[in-house]
Amino acid sequence: MSGQDSPIPMISTPCGALSGVAEVPGDKSISHRSLILGTMCVGETRITGLLEGEDVLDTAKAMRAFGAEVEKDEDGAWHVHGVGVGGFTEPDQVIDCGNSGTGVRLIMGAMATSPITACFTGDASLNSRPMARVTDPLALFGARAVGRSGGRLPMVIEGARAPVPVRYEVPVPSAQVKSAVLLAGLNAPGQTVVIEKEATRDHTERMLEGFGAEITVEEQDGKRVITLTGQPELQPQVIAVPRDPSSAAFPVCAALIVPGSDVLVPGIGLNPTRAGLFTTLREMGAELTYENEREEGGEPVADLRARYSPDMRGIEVPAERAASMIDEYPILSVVAANASGQTVMRGVKELRVKESDRIEAMARGLRANGITVEDGEDWWTVTGCGAGQVPGGAEVETFLDHRIAMSFLCLGMAAQSAVQLDDGAPVATSFPIFEPLMAGLGADIRRMT
Known part of the structure; x- marks a missing residue:
C-alpha cells in the first residue's frame, strides 16, 4: 500500500488564506524517462530535480535490477551509469513497480526487445489495472x-530474441502505450512507426531526440506519425527536471478556491501536451497568470501565480483537450x-483505468460532500455550488x-x-512533500492516527 503497512486516515479542515511560494517536486513523467533512457546509454547521465516519490524510486530500483548503476550524491543529484541499448541484464528478482502504471509500462517497453x-x-491498485494495451503491441x-x-499483474515478459520493427496505430490516446512502443523500438532494427490520432504528452519524443536518437514527428492525414530508427547509440545527458505541472495543480487549484489566497508556484513545465488544465482554469475565469516564461532543457517553463477567484463559472471542456490534462480531471x-x-x-474514458x-x-x-454529479462511460458533469458553498463534512x-x-484534501x-x-498514504507515490508544503x-x- 504505497510503502505503508496500514492506512493513514487524514482530515482537511477549512482554513484561512493560502499564501507563499509552493516549490513542488520534479515532473514525474520526465523523472521516469530520465532514469530509463539514462540506463539505455553507455556512460553517465546526471539528473537534478528528480522527483523522489515512491513511483520514481521504484523505477530507479528496477533500473538497478536490469544492470545500471543508479546513485544519488550528497548534493541531491542522481547519477545513472547505463548499459546501452540492448544491454539490459536479466533481473534476479521480481520487479515491483508499486503504484506506478507509467513506470511498469515504460519499463516493459524498454526491456521487451x-x-x-x-x-x-x-x-x-496497480495489479488491478489492464496491461494488454501495452503487451499487445509489444507482441x-x-x-x-x-x-x-x-492481462493483469503479476506478469512475466519474455523479451524478443530477434526483434522486428513495427508500425502501430495507438487505438486510444495514451502516452504510456506510445512510449512503451518507442522504447521497445530502440532495440529493433529498422524503423518503428507509431501513429497517434490525437497528440499525447510528447516527453518521450523530445527526450529521445535529446539523447541522440534519430526520430521524426510529422502530421499526415490529420494524424501524428512518429518514426524512430532503431539500434542507435544513445548519448549520456545532463538533465534538469522541470517541476511537475500535475503536482502544481493542487496548490494552484487550492489557491483559486480558498478565500484571500495568493500562491506562487515557480518553475513549472508548460509543455503544450501537459498544460490543458491551466488553459481550462483560465477559461473558467480563474485569476491564474504566467510569469517569467522561459525554456529549460527543451521544455517551456514559467512561474504560475494563482489568486482566489470567487467568480469562476462552469464550462464544457473540449474532448480533444483530455489527453493534455487527463491526470488533472479529479482536481x-x-x-x-x-x-x-x-x-x-x-472524452475521458481513460480515467476509468487509472490508479482507480x-x-x-x-x-x-x-456526492457525499453535497455536490451534484452525473456520469457516463466517458463523460461526467459537476454542478457547482458557488464560491464558499460546498457543504463538505x-x-x-x-x-x-x-x-x-x-x-479531496483540497x-x-x-x-x-x-x-x-x-x-492518505498513496500521496507519497507522487508528491511526498504534499503535507508540509500545503x-x-x-x-x-492532519493525520488521524
Whole structure:
C-alpha cells in the first residue's frame, strides 16, 4: 500500500488564506524517462530535480535490477551509469513497480526487445489495472507476456530474441502505450512507426531526440506519425527536471478556491501536451497568470501565480483537450464544485483505468460532500455550488489513488465542514512533500492516527 503497512486516515479542515511560494517536486513523467533512457546509454547521465516519490524510486530500483548503476550524491543529484541499448541484464528478482502504471509500462517497453525475461508486480491498485494495451503491441516485436486473467499483474515478459520493427496505430490516446512502443523500438532494427490520432504528452519524443536518437514527428492525414530508427547509440545527458505541472495543480487549484489566497508556484513545465488544465482554469475565469516564461532543457517553463477567484463559472471542456490534462480531471472537479453552473467533461474514458476508476471515485466523494454529479462511460458533469458553498463534512474513500486523496484534501480547505479520507498514504507515490508544503501555505491537514 504505497510503502505503508496500514492506512493513514487524514482530515482537511477549512482554513484561512493560502499564501507563499509552493516549490513542488520534479515532473514525474520526465523523472521516469530520465532514469530509463539514462540506463539505455553507455556512460553517465546526471539528473537534478528528480522527483523522489515512491513511483520514481521504484523505477530507479528496477533500473538497478536490469544492470545500471543508479546513485544519488550528497548534493541531491542522481547519477545513472547505463548499459546501452540492448544491454539490459536479466533481473534476479521480481520487479515491483508499486503504484506506478507509467513506470511498469515504460519499463516493459524498454526491456521487451532484449533477450531476457522479467516478472513484474505492484500494489493492489496497480495489479488491478489492464496491461494488454501495452503487451499487445509489444507482441508485434516478438515479445511474449503471461499474466493473470484480464492481462493483469503479476506478469512475466519474455523479451524478443530477434526483434522486428513495427508500425502501430495507438487505438486510444495514451502516452504510456506510445512510449512503451518507442522504447521497445530502440532495440529493433529498422524503423518503428507509431501513429497517434490525437497528440499525447510528447516527453518521450523530445527526450529521445535529446539523447541522440534519430526520430521524426510529422502530421499526415490529420494524424501524428512518429518514426524512430532503431539500434542507435544513445548519448549520456545532463538533465534538469522541470517541476511537475500535475503536482502544481493542487496548490494552484487550492489557491483559486480558498478565500484571500495568493500562491506562487515557480518553475513549472508548460509543455503544450501537459498544460490543458491551466488553459481550462483560465477559461473558467480563474485569476491564474504566467510569469517569467522561459525554456529549460527543451521544455517551456514559467512561474504560475494563482489568486482566489470567487467568480469562476462552469464550462464544457473540449474532448480533444483530455489527453493534455487527463491526470488533472479529479482536481478540476473540485474547482468545478466551487464554481457556478455546470462543468462538463467529455472524452475521458481513460480515467476509468487509472490508479482507480477516477470518475467513479470522484463522483462518490463529491456526492457525499453535497455536490451534484452525473456520469457516463466517458463523460461526467459537476454542478457547482458557488464560491464558499460546498457543504463538505463527509469521509471519502481514496481507492489507493494519490490524485483522489490530494483532490479531496483540497476540497476540505474550502468546504464549510472538514473532509476526511480513509487513507492518505498513496500521496507519497507522487508528491511526498504534499503535507508540509500545503501546511507551509496555511492549510490545515492532519493525520488521524
